[in-house]
Amino acid sequence: MLSKVYNNAEEAIRGIQNGSTLVLGGFGLCGIPENSISALQKSGVNNLTCVSNNAGVDDFGLGLLLQTKQIKKMLSSYVGENDLFEKQYLSGELEVELVPQGTLAERMRAGGAGIPAFYTPTGVGTLVAKDKETKEFDGKTYVLEKAIIGDYAFVKAWKGDKFGNLVFRKTARNFNPVCAMAGKITIAEVEELVEIGEIDPDHVHTPGVFVQRIFQGSNYEKRIEQKTVSQ
Amino acid sequence: MALDRNQIAQRISQEVEDGFVVNLGIGIPTLVANFIPKDKFVMLQSENGLLGMGPFPSEAGIDADLINAGKQTITTAAGASFFSSADSFAMIRGGHVNLSVLGAMQVDQKGSIANWMIPGKMVKGMGGAMDLVAGARRVIVAMTHTDKKGNPKLLSECNLPLTGINCVNRIVTNMAVMEVTTKGFELIELAPGVTEAEVIEATGAQVIISSKLKEISFS
Numbered sequence: 001m002l003s004k005v006y007n008n009a010e011e012a013i014r015g016i017q018n019g020s021t022l023v024l025g026g027f028g029l030c031g032i033p034e035n036s037i038s039a040l041q042k043s044g045v046n047n048l049t050c051v052s053n054n055a056g057v058d059d060f061g062l063g064l065l066l067q068t069k070q071i072k073k074m075l076s077s078y079v080g081e082n083d084l085f086e087k088q089y090l091s092g093e094l095e096v097e098l099v100p101q102g103t104l105a106e107r108m109r110a111g112g113a114g115i116p117a118f119y120t121p122t123g124v125g126t127l128v129a130k131d132k133e134t135k136e137f138d139g140k141t142y143v144l145e146k147a148i149i150g151d152y153a154f155v156k157a158w159k160g161d162k163f164g165n166l167v168f169r170k171t172a173r174n175f176n177p178v179c180a181m182a183g184k185i186t187i188a189e190v191e192e193l194v195e196i197g198e199i200d201p202d203h204v205h206t207p208g209v210f211v212q213r214i215f216q217g218s219n220y221e222k223r224i225e226q227k228t229v230s231q
Numbered sequence: 232m233a234l235d236r237n238q239i240a241q242r243i244s245q246e247v248e249d250g251f252v253v254n255l256g257i258g259i260p261t262l263v264a265n266f267i268p269k270d271k272f273v274m275l276q277s278e279n280g281l282l283g284m285g286p287f288p289s290e291a292g293i294d295a296d297l298i299n300a301g302k303q304t305i306t307t308a309a310g311a312s313f314f315s316s317a318d319s320f321a322m323i324r325g326g327h328v329n330l331s332v333l334g335a336m337q338v339d340q341k342g343s344i345a346n347w348m349i350p351g352k353m354v355k356g357m358g359g360a361m362d363l364v365a366g367a368r369r370v371i372v373a374m375t376h377t378d379k380k381g382n383p384k385l386l387s388e389c390n391l392p393l394t395g396i397n398c399v400n401r402i403v404t405n406m407a408v409m410e411v412t413t414k415g416f417e418l419i420e421l422a423p424g425v426t427e428a429e430v431i432e433a434t435g436a437q438v439i440i441s442s443k444l445k446e447i448s449f450s
Contacts, residue, residue: 027279028302080355102320102362109317121365125396172296177315222295225302230287
């Protein structure tokens with residue numbers, strides 16, 4: 001039987017070429033593919049285009065790949081937590097496409113769903129719609145946005161089985177399900193890898209068909225950006 | 232006396248109706264949650280994938296997998312649900328969110344809003360703001376009436392890159408409540424002790440005085 005299971009991140013990311021487009025799950029530092037990002041940093045693969053809602057912080061998440069200048073271009077919706085990002089962007093070192101969050105999610109979903117482009121009301125009349133086609137439907141203007149397909153997608157789930165069925169936990173789900181759909185090769189890292197049949201089909205969030213490689217990650221830091229408690 | 236941040240939030244809480252799904256932005260909008268009366272059933276939407284946001288957790292209740300869109304640790308309310316970012320913005324863009332409250336750097340008399348970028352200076356990104364202003368059924372801006380240098384933030388036309396066009400319904404500032412009408416800004420409520428003349432002076436566009444102008448009340 002063809003196995004999707006890899007021993008660790010280093011093995012799972014093997015074969016990624018310089019210049020690849022990577023789509024990564026996570027919101028802030030929540031639900032990011034920590035193990036894969038570390039392995040990508042160690043591998044030295046560069047000239048990457050990274051699609052991810054955020055760019056991590058200076059010393060964690062995708063910030064690690066910015067430090068080592070492995071990223072050529074980023075597509076994100078919000079990068080306010082990363083000073084290095086702002087510096088590299090304003091100096092022209094880093095190419096950036098800022099994408100509204102909902103448009104980013106839908107572009108990934110469309111990429112995985114066989115839809116090359118779609119019309120959305122988001123961003124009409126703003127810089128985001130510049131040089132893009134617009135069309136009126138029932139008297140309202142919409143802008144045409146193209147799908148995103150990554151050479152590789154990286155997702156983090158709480159639990160997964162050896163077929164690649166994934167279960168996410170709380171708000172660590174975020175972009176991960178659409179990200180899984182948007183990869184030609186999707187690499188999932190999970191906190192717990194179980195046998196096929198151990199996850200109730202009713203509990204699967206992302207069906208295994210969207211996952212090509214899976215491994216059980218280790219040493220999750222799960223760093224919290226804004227620790228807030230009730231008084 | 233002009234309103235403080237909490238009073239701006241408290242005034243906005245009066246716009247929240249029983250049964251509403253509400254998305255609150257970062258800053259003053261977040262504070263609105265503290266003033267929603269308990270007898271109203273309101274679901275707070277957090278665009279990172281949660282409908283039914285609860286208060287901040289106790290120290291023991293902190294969970295790295297449970298945050299809001301401001302990346303703060305939070306809890307869930309009874310009846311909450313989790314979903315993907317695509318579903319979250321289907322809710323927002325699809326008009327299923329009753330009210331979006333967000334901050335702004337500028338709003339103009341046509342209801343266009345700028346809150347994500349200062350060219351050459353600040354690049355943080357729009358996050359979910361462009362989707363929220365395009366999709367929420369009602370959009371209320373919470374902000375100070377002028378910037379730190381005293382320049383008006385309510386203008387005849389925004390000069391910063393826009394977040395959305397013709398989308399803001401109402402602005403609640405430290406000085407006043409302004410309604411965006413087809414004729415421009417209408418002053419509908421004044422903060423206690425603030426005069427019409429002061430609001431006109433602090434606004435960078437024509438101000439229509441409502442015939443029903445009243446003082447902001449918290450009772």
